[in-house]
Amino acid sequence: MAPKEPKQKSIIKKSHPGGKPKGPKPPKPQPRKPPPPPSTATSHIIQTPKLQQPPLPTTSPCGNLPLNWPSNLPYLTAPLFSPLLTPSHYSALRTRPPADSIEPLDELPANYAAGPCKKAVILPITDKRHPACGQAGLFAARDLKPGELVVRYLGEIHPGGEEWGGRLVFPSSEEEKEGEEKEKEEGDEDGKTDKVKQLVEEEKEEEEQVQYNYKQSDYDLWLDHALDLAIDAARCGNEARFVNDYRGVPSPAFPPGYKPQSKKEELFMKRPNAEFKVVWDPLRQERTMAVYVLPAGKKAVGRAREVGVARGEEVVVSYGKGFWEGRRKAEEEGGYEG
Numbered sequence: 096m097a098p099k100e101p102k103q104k105s106i107i108k109k110s111h112p113g114g115k116p117k118g119p120k121p122p123k124p125q126p127r128k129p130p131p132p133p134s135t136a137t138s139h140i141i142q143t144p145k146l147q148q149p150p151l152p153t154t155s156p157c158g159n160l161p162l163n164w165p166s167n168l169p170y171l172t173a174p175l176f177s178p179l180l181t182p183s184h185y186s187a188l189r190t191r192p193p194a195d196s197i198e199p200l201d202e203l204p205a206n207y208a209a210g211p212c213k214k215a216v217i218l219p220i221t222d223k224r225h226p227a228c229g230q231a232g233l234f235a236a237r238d239l240k241p242g243e244l245v246v247r248y249l250g251e252i253h254p255g256g257e258e259w260g261g262r263l264v265f266p267s268s269e270e271e272k273e274g275e276e277k278e279k280e281e282g283d284e285d286g287k288t289d290k291v292k293q294l295v296e297e298e299k300e301e302e303e304q305v306q307y308n309y310k311q312s313d314y315d316l317w318l319d320h321a322l323d324l325a326i327d328a329a330r331c332g333n334e335a336r337f338v339n340d341y342r343g344v345p346s347p348a349f350p351p352g353y354k355p356q357s358k359k360e361e362l363f364m365k366r367p368n369a370e371f372k373v374v375w376d377p378l379r380q381e382r383t384m385a386v387y388v389l390p391a392g393k394k395a396v397g398r399a400r401e402v403g404v405a406r407g408e409e410v411v412v413s414y415g416k417g418f419w420e421g422r423r424k425a426e427e428e429g430g431y432e433g
């Protein structure tokens with residue numbers, strides 16, 4: 096026997112000339128649902144314009160510094176090493192954990208370009224609802240994919256257990272050293288007063304640098320606690336030093352005063368969208384830190400599967416409860432000078 100053809104549902108409405116149709120009562124007409132609120136967790140994801148907008152500018156007019164980079168701060172394109180590091184620190188830094196270890200490290204792309212980052216831009220924060228209003232933050236210059244590398248975290252690599260940092264020492268090339276020598280000689284012949292003033296300034300700066308306290312830094316991260324390696328970007332660094340913590344940061348996808356419609360939505364509105372991750376630098380053959388967009392996760396729906404941080408949105412991580420507890424304690428003890 097041939098299998099029965101499944102009954103096809105008719106999509107054509109039938110009229111019933113012989114009276115009411117048999118079967119269950121048709122449902123009562125329901126009042127029209129009000130239109131959904133302008134932004135919900137899902138609408139945030141779906142409503143992000145699909146039109147490809149040009150990326151935001153990320154560099155200063157001269158092109159070799161990031162836009163809005165502070166003029167008093169050295170911009171790094173490679174890590175700087177504290178003179179306090181010992182040979183065993185260097186050896187730990189430059190030993191890659193085996194691939195089958197509990198914590199194998201992902202790799203930075205071998206073609207990672209040094210210099211200003213094209214994916215994110217430093218912008219001043221002017222929104223009064225933002226807890227870091229008056230400071231700066233890092234914002235996506237274009238849509239960034241879940242799990243995508245944003246920028247590496249550069250700063251001074253130092254022994255994490257040390258409280259006091261010495262003077263910052265920038266490696267200078269032979270040419271620069273020759274120039275410095277020549278400048279010194281010229282300074283002896285003329286413009287002695289200017290030279291004296293400059294020397295006094297330099298001495299003051301050096302003294303401040305020697306008295307520098309890593310423990311008071313707001314830009315200091317553990318690269319590896321067990322290996323006693325940390326990175327501090329307070330005195331020098333790159334764009335990554337401007338990444339803020341997500342706590343209290345208003346989500347640009349929701350209008351001011353918007354009340355979350357569910358617990359899930361509330362959690363979605365108060366979450367980081369990026370993370371600090373320790374990775375392996377294949378070119379330098381050493382550990383490094385970088386900012387990555389958080390992976391989409393199983394719960395991601397719609398555009399969130401493709402876009403982790405939308406163009407113009409702030410890149411925010413979690414500093415961890417420890418950071419804020421430490422800050423609170425220091426404030427209570429009157430030791431924090433933020």
Ligand SMILES: C[S@@+](CC[C@H](N)C(=O)[O-])C[C@H]1O[C@@H](n2cnc3c(N)ncnc32)[C@H](O)[C@@H]1O
Binds near residue numbers: 314340341
């Ligand atoms: C690594 S810096 C981030 C960049 C900083 N906003 C700037 O302009 O230099 C860390 C400091 O930013 C501020 N900050 C970051 N996230 C914050 C948040 N969610 N609430 C309040 N302040 C925050 C705090 O002053 C903190 O010490």
